Amino acid sequence: MPGVRALPLSPDASAVLADRITPPVGSAMGKPGFVWGVATASYQIEGAVREDGRLPSIWDSFSATPGKTLGGDTGEFACDHYHRWDTDLDLIASLGVDAYRLSLAWPRLQHADGTANTAGIAFYRRLLEGLKSRGIQAWVTLYHWDLPQHLEDRGGWLNRDTAYRFADYAALCAREFRGLVTGWMTLNEPWCSAWLGYGEGHHAPGLANPRYALQAMHHLLLGHGLALDALRAHDPGTPAGIVANVERVTTDGDTPADHDAARLLELHRNAWVLQPLLAGSYPAELWSRLYPGAEPLVLDGDMAIIGRPLDLLGINYYFRSNVRAGADGLPVMVPLDGVERTQMGWEVYPQGLEDLLRGFHARYRLPPIYITENGTASADSVVDGRVDDAQRQSFLKRHFAAVSRAIDAGVDLRGYFVWSLMDNFEWAFGYERRFGLVHVDYASQQRTPKDSALALQAFLAQRRAGQT
Ligand code: IFM
16 A cells, blocks of 8 residues: 555464453453444544635634644645545555545535535545445544635524525535435534534634523534435435534532532433433533523424434543532532543543433433443554554443443444544644544644554454454
């Protein structure tokens, strides 16, 4: 593979590496049928932002604004995947995974008047056919944050009309790509779009008002429900759902107020998204306690659209937060000392994933669950052709064990996608933070599988041989 450095490994070395990552012996995760995959997103890897009629997105504008991203990094070139997709697919195939989770760039697929951009469609068709010919399932997210800028210019997710434009785009994708997609996901992490993008301004479009965030969330979820209808109308039979990021929240305080503060923050992180999707209502404490006056405008019938049954729910999990109650009883972040952290500063807390999955299972009627993202960033570098990412291997092994325990406890969990296939544009943190199983040298675009990639490859080979 040009541009990819692969390590020849002896069988002994492979076995050692596999052991560093393997889920517990006998786990459902080691059985045939469990879906193993890797994940990426369009703006984070593609580059080629001005090619073949692609329109500007909110992330082009945001990252080009001084001070918004670390080092002023943008997605202009990223991993140059738009040109290297074929060898990148070979790389994915070489890992031995069953599936690849990717996202489509809305600004590549529709012109500003809503008509189809045939060059963009041709790109994704080549990609999806390339996956199919390699025997790899395509799990496709419609929206991983790259909103066309022209829609933001008309209010973005604050404008109810964006939800309807999203449904039109979903219908186009379903018509064009049906037969090539194993699972559809409407939105990736609406919490991040709404809160980081409209509530805090750390993400595009960079607005900072909780009232905006609650309204943007409502339109995102409405768009999700309308898009589900469109996917089902134009690609019936292919499972469709949504991806939510979730966060474990605990308190090290010992007062009832501390526990209430943890409950409130967890509601803001998780129930804000999951409750409307799975139980048909918003948690009203969002506006009665956390953000007074921020109740969103919800029209008759909206909650029924948002609550359409899901065929699948993607869960993205990374860390836990610790809080205590402030003087007003509201949550205040109190980072714990002496815990293991990643390059992002996030606490490594695998138990949180099991806790959350068991909690959701007890509270909601869940559709089949897929871990659509889990992984870690570390300051990896290539030394003598090798990347020794010991923390990632240990992180993954401990999270696999947590997932396995959740399955044993009765959660219908059917697949796991590592975030990410390769190092990429980590949004406001630019290229410094490395989440990949594969190291990317951005100057040369050389890809070097890290030891975690080799370990995953070795484990999946053992699984195929029935040795897990
Ligand atoms: O890189 C992101 C991804 O785009 C969405 N989920 C979290 C990842 C790590 O921050």
